[in-house]
Amino acid sequence: MKIAFYGSSLLSAYWNGAATYYRGVLRALARQGHAITFYEPDAFDRQAHRDIDPPEWVRSVVYPATDAGLQSVLAEAGDADVVVKANGVGVYDRELLEGIIAYARGDALRVYWDVDAAATLDEMAADPDHPVRNALPDLDLVLTYGGGPPVVEAYRAFGARACVPIYNGVDPTTHFPVVPDREFACDLAFLGNRLPDREARVEAFFLDPAARLPDYRFLIGGSGWESKAMPDNVRHLGHVATRDHNAFNSTPLAVLNIARDSMARVGFSPATRVFEAAGAAACLITDAWEGVEQFLEPDREILVARDGRDVADILKALTPERARAIGAAARDRVCRDHSYALRGAEVDRVLRAACDKTREMA
Known part of the structure; x- marks a missing residue:
């Protein structure tokens, strides 16, 4: 047609x-x-x-x-x-x-x-x-x-x-694990533009854990954040081109997904970044939303946080070995069931x- x-x-x-x-x-x-x-x-x-x-x-x-x-x-x-x-x-x-x-x-x-x-x-x-x-x-x-x-x-x-x-x-031919890039080295990374219906959740799930963990490194990518006050341990990249998404997702210890207000309220709305990050074998932490288990299995393929304190606690307990295991399981799942x-x-x-x-x- x-x-x-x-x-x-x-x-x-x-x-x-x-x-x-x-x-x-x-x-x-x-x-x-x-x-x-x-x-x-x-x-x-x-x-x-x-x-x-x-x-x-x-x-x-x-x-x-x-x-x-x-x-x-x-x-x-x-x-x-x-x-x-x-x-x-x-x-x-x-x-x-x-x-x-x-x-x-x-x-x-x-x-x-x-x-x-x-x-x-x-x-x-x-x-x-x-x-x-x-x-x-x-x-x-x-x-x-x-x-x-x-x-x-x-x-x-x-x-x-x-x-x-x-x-x-996920398209496995475009989103896949790559060699880590020092530009994206950190403990937790988030990629998303600054939007009115996302900002409060970014404060709660990303900036609050950064303030709780001053010795950890946080990285935020996306347009509009340059004027946002952030803790000293947060680095802002600005717009991240599609060609760099695999490195952005493959390099950090963990990658954070934060839903916009309406999507979190309705549920069953995994963002593109969830599948792209999983395709790159990232260890994903997501804010809690209804239906997440239909896409990735909590605690085995993805980690779920109810608030910023949960994000901080997950990071403190997360080892590189467990992060790699979760990322590998997530990649297997999305390539099999969510291509x-x-x-x-x-x-x-x-x-x-x-x-x-x-x-x-x-």
């Missing part, structure tokens, strides 16, 4: 945490035989911070973030069998969503792919005129970055015809079943 995908960016992870998720899922989907075009706006300085060149498995279209640029790419929606609008493009989000409904062929599948479903659902509950809420009657399918049963039930309650979570995963090859095959099945249902109803 021909798939037109309108998203934030495939080429740049700069202020764009969904980039590696798009790459993993869409690369695997292309291997299922689909012809994919990814449309992304030239916005937020992302093109100046590209992590990859346009890959051979997708047609990449970068359009000007203007009214004319928007119309030029929406005009191509009518050529596709499946038209996808992802959330969080950052510019023309409402117009893109309304556009895929208006421009898609009558027999095409119209899909909304929500990579921040918990937050979107909160917005929809607060705003009866929310564009996604208004669009649901005209959409054939909602796919989500995660969220499990709570997100599926919430979307169905708002009127979605079907909602299927497509979780993050993007499996995710791509799942999306393929979901899209084909939805297309068949749409044709039956036509």
